[in-house]
Amino acid sequence: MEPPPQIVVDGVRKVYETPSGPVEAVARASFTIRRREFVSILGPSGCGKSTLLMMIAGLDPASEGSITVDGAPVTGPRPEFGLVFQDATLLPWKSALENVLFPIRMMRREVAPARERAMRLLDFVGLGGFEGKKPHQLSGGMRQRVAICRALVHDPELLLMDEPFSALDAITRDEMNVALMDIWDAYHKTGVFITHSIREAVFLSDRVLVMAKRPSTVVADVTIPFPRPRDMSIQEDPEFNRICGELRARIEEGYARAGEARGPRRSLKAFA
Numbered sequence: 170m171e172p173p174p175q176i177v178v179d180g181v182r183k184v185y186e187t188p189s190g191p192v193e194a195v196a197r198a199s200f201t202i203r204r205r206e207f208v209s210i211l212g213p214s215g216c217g218k219s220t221l222l223m224m225i226a227g228l229d230p231a232s233e234g235s236i237t238v239d240g241a242p243v244t245g246p247r248p249e250f251g252l253v254f255q256d257a258t259l260l261p262w263k264s265a266l267e268n269v270l271f272p273i274r275m276m277r278r279e280v281a282p283a284r285e286r287a288m289r290l291l292d293f294v295g296l297g298g299f300e301g302k303k304p305h306q307l308s309g310g311m312r313q314r315v316a317i318c319r320a321l322v323h324d325p326e327l328l329l330m331d332e333p334f335s336a337l338d339a340i341t342r343d344e345m346n347v348a349l350m351d352i353w354d355a356y357h358k359t360g361v362f363i364t365h366s367i368r369e370a371v372f373l374s375d376r377v378l379v380m381a382k383r384p385s386t387v388v389a390d391v392t393i394p395f396p397r398p399r400d401m402s403i404q405e406d407p408e409f410n411r412i413c414g415e416l417r418a419r420i421e422e423g424y425a426r427a428g429e430a431r432g433p434r435r436s437l438k439a440f441a
């Protein structure tokens with residue numbers, strides 16, 4: 170028998186009350202994610218991706234509907250969640266190692282065994298020897314790698330990532346995709362990854378959920394069939410490009426539904 174899904178998002182809606190009236194950030198979202206699945210949520214800017222992730226993380230309550238993780242409703246952040254944001258948000262006065270250990274100290278867990286794990290993680294992402302460096306001594310890609318190690322240091326069951334590589338240049342971003350893939354193969358947790366890059370989503374994921382704007386909802390759920398471990402060469406595969414084309418078409422449909430005129434050129438550029 171199939172085990173029950175780990176994450177269940179059921180009829181979730183989010184409305185923000187603002188001085189200029191209510192803003193519907195997520196109109197309706199329903200989907201499930203299995204344990205150890207890596208799922209990307211792909212969609213244009215402003216379609217509610219971050220809001221959805223914050224609700225799954227327990228950092229923002231849903232206005233309607235329910236979210237459960239491992240059968241229990243999410244009512245706040247949990248130790249089994251690990252989070253990575255677009256900005257690495259490292260503490261500037263602390264070393265890379267101390268930044269990675271920060272959640273351990275916050276959770277008042279034993280530091281000695283965690284230090285070993287932190288060092289292994291840093292080594293794994295190619296930062297062996299950099300553990301004593303401060304954030305300003307590291308490149309953007311390195312800082313983001315530290316942030317990923319920090320999210321994994323307490324061995325969370327669930328890694329939630331909100332456009333972690335969006336601020337990086339294209340080459341660094343490719344490197345980070347490969348690094349994340351390697352981490353995934355080694356640690357194999359459940360992953361929810363927000364992005365507006367089609368290729369990044371297809372490369373990394375077992376499934377891609379496409380979100381549209383107005384109404385903000387999930388319009389497609391596409392399974393990515395490539396076996397793991399994967400490397401960059403799958404991006405040359407005609408099937409890879411076929412799937413990217415299919416996802417692009419679903420995003421275009423989303424624009425059309427929202428009544429937004431977006432010529433293909435502009436859209437292609439936005440989703441390169």
Ligand SMILES: Nc1ncnc2c1ncn2[C@@H]1O[C@H](COP(=O)(O)OP(=O)(O)O)[C@@H](O)[C@H]1O
Binds near residue numbers: 193
């Ligand atoms: N705290 C907030 N208060 C009011 N409106 C918000 C807030 N957060 C997000 N929004 C609005 O909700 C919509 C979705 O935002 P967001 O989830 O950040 O989208 P995405 O991450 O896909 O770019 C946007 O229109 C945004 O302006």
Ligand SMILES: [Mg+2]
Binds near residue numbers: 218219220331
């Ligand atoms: Mg966002």
